[in-house]
Amino acid sequence: MLHFHLTDDEGWRLEIKSLPKLTEVGAWRIDRTGTFNSFGAPEPNEPKTYGGFYTHEDIKELVQYASERFVNIIPEIDVPGHSLAAVAAYPELSCTPGADKYQPRYGQPIMDWSHGAPPIALLDNTLCPANEKIYGFMDKVLTEVAQLFPFEYIHLGGDEAPHNFWEKNAQVQALMKREGLKTIPQVQAYFEKRVETIVKAKGKKMMGWDEVLEGGVSPSTAIMSWRGEKAGIEASQKGHYVVMSPTTFAYIDYMQGDVSVESPVYAKLLLNQSYKFNPLPKGANAKYILGGQANLWTEQVYTMRYAEYMTWPRGFAIAESLWSSEEKRTGMAL
Ligand code: ACM
DSSP states (O other), X not given: OEEEEOEETTEEOBOOTTOTHHHHTTTXXXXXXXXXXXXXXOOTTOOOOEEOOBOHHHHHHHHXXXXXXXXXXXXXXXESSSOHHHHHHOGGGOSSTTGGGOOOOSSOOOEEOXXXXXXXXXXXXXXXXXXXXXXXXXXXXXXXXXXHOOSSEEEEEOTTOOOHHHHHOHHHHHHHHHHTOOSHHHHHHHHHHHHHHHHHHTTOEEEEEGGGGTTOOOTTSEEEEOSSSHHHHHHHHTTOOEEEOOHHHHBTTSBSSOTTTSOOOXXXXXXXXXXXXXXXXXXXXGGGEEEEOOBOOOTTOOSHHHHHHHHTTHHHHHHHHHHSOHHHXXXXXX
16 A cells, blocks of 8 residues: 555645646745754745646556556545645635735744644644535545545545634634534534545545544544554444554654654654554454554655655564564564
């Protein structure tokens, strides 16, 4: 499997012919060098020279190349959070005044994590669930995604959607009243259910990060468990299909060695820890565990050489831990 994370705050990387600004605007950002997440405000008219995107022809070629090697590709459109590039392209998808001034993220801080999860957003990087326009937008996007990718699932993200803008928003409050929604996670669940209806109408199944469980998602949505294993274990007990991808074993964007020799990232994952990844932890209902996955997030991975450096050897260890039984692995010296 290749999980292809095609959209995020930093860029929209897939051509959508019916929404050309997604790549005309959303695929390009300011190019800064220095420490990621520390950059200051943009200069007036600072050029957006970093970017690019996959055309439909590129995707067809890639799907064919993968299929010849027995690899399936699951595309991800990460909504309603992580959507700054989409909002920069189509500010009318926001409920927040001033979204027309937004641009794709170039490494400036946009979330305050000092209070834990969910983060406090410094700008509104969400598609607004109370804005009816976003459902027409999602329909257009998913029409093309479903045509391009033959795999049965489409991943719709759902992670790290901040709540602070929604809590204050009159349109969101009106939606809560109209639909009888009591909490902000229920607002997100309303969004996820409507999006799943669109996904199903395109003949596909929906997958989302574990946050989508919080407001009560439909049982037919598959779950990718990233904030540890607990959400995945519980989801499997409830009959959701699950892919295990916990930060504790499978986040290969984390540093693999001492900070004195690594490019600094906020967390560490050593090779021997990734080799202990067990996609069937105690309590999980094995019938619903589809497998496991390693994630290489690349906002701080600037070259292909560096992507290779981060991927191996932890990728080998994780592949083996997913393919081999636990007994076979525990015999190995770690
Ligand atoms: C994630 O790492 N935010 C899924």
